[in-house]
Amino acid sequence: MQIAERFRTAVEKRDLAGMEGLFTEDVRFYSPVKFTPFEGRPMVLGLLGVLLRTFEDFRYVGRFEGTAETSTDGDEAASEILLFRATVEGKEIHGIDMLQFDEEGRIKEFTVMVRPQSAVQTLGRAVFAGLVADGLVPAPAAASAEG
Numbered sequence: 524m525q526i527a528e529r530f531r532t533a534v535e536k537r538d539l540a541g542m543e544g545l546f547t548e549d550v551r552f553y554s555p556v557k558f559t560p561f562e563g564r565p566m567v568l569g570l571l572g573v574l575l576r577t578f579e580d581f582r583y584v585g586r587f588e589g590t591a592e593t594s595t596d597g598d599e600a601a602s603e604i605l606l607f608r609a610t611v612e613g614k615e616i617h618g619i620d621m622l623q624f625d626e627e628g629r630i631k632e633f634t635v636m637v638r639p640q641s642a643v644q645t646l647g648r649a650v651f652a653g654l655v656a657d658g659l660v661p662a663p664a665a666a667s668a669e670g
Contacts, residue, residue: 526628527603531583537575539568546630551595553634555618556647560594566659567633573653577646578616581609593623593632600624600631611649614642 526545533541543564552561552570561570575581585606590599605620618637625631637643654660 526624526630527586527588527605527622530622530630531586531605534575534581535583539572539575542568542571544629546633547625550630551632553594553632554650555635555637555643556650569657569659570650570654573650573657573659577611577649577653578609579611581607583607591621591623595632601628611642611646614645616642616646 530542530545533539533545546564546567548564549562550564550567552567554561554570561567583605587604587606589602591602592598593600600623602621602623605622607616607618607620609616609618616637617639618635621632621634621636622630623632623634637646651660655662
């Protein structure tokens with residue numbers, strides 16, 4: 524997949540601008556720490572910006588190509604899985620990026636899975652803090668002093 528290779532290169536170079544044309548407008552990003560997907564190109568690019576800052580020592584270590592059923596319509600779509608390793612706040616992470624493509628070859632669904640559990644929790648906290656800092660999600664309400 525040409526788009527998957529362009530995506531991989533952009534990630535490795537930490538080139539967020541190089542990713543813009545790779546996604547459909549209505550792309551869905553399925554996170555390992557959030558049940559509902561992040562939706563739409565602006566939100567997904569914002570999230571990827573946070574991830575590029577959060578991951579340390581990020582590197583892809585393998586890939587698989589094939590087809591898989593999509594979450595949105597249940598149709599089979601061309602797919603590619605990129606295996607990666609990284610560190611977040613001292614925790615080593617093993618993970619996959621599963622990219623699913625539309626008929627024109629752009630990424631329409633993006634699913635990330637990571638392990639181990641302790642790294643998932645660390646990653647979730649770090650990414651949430653980055654999303655709040657970038658104004659992509661609201662800050663949690665402060666606990667009431669009356670409570």
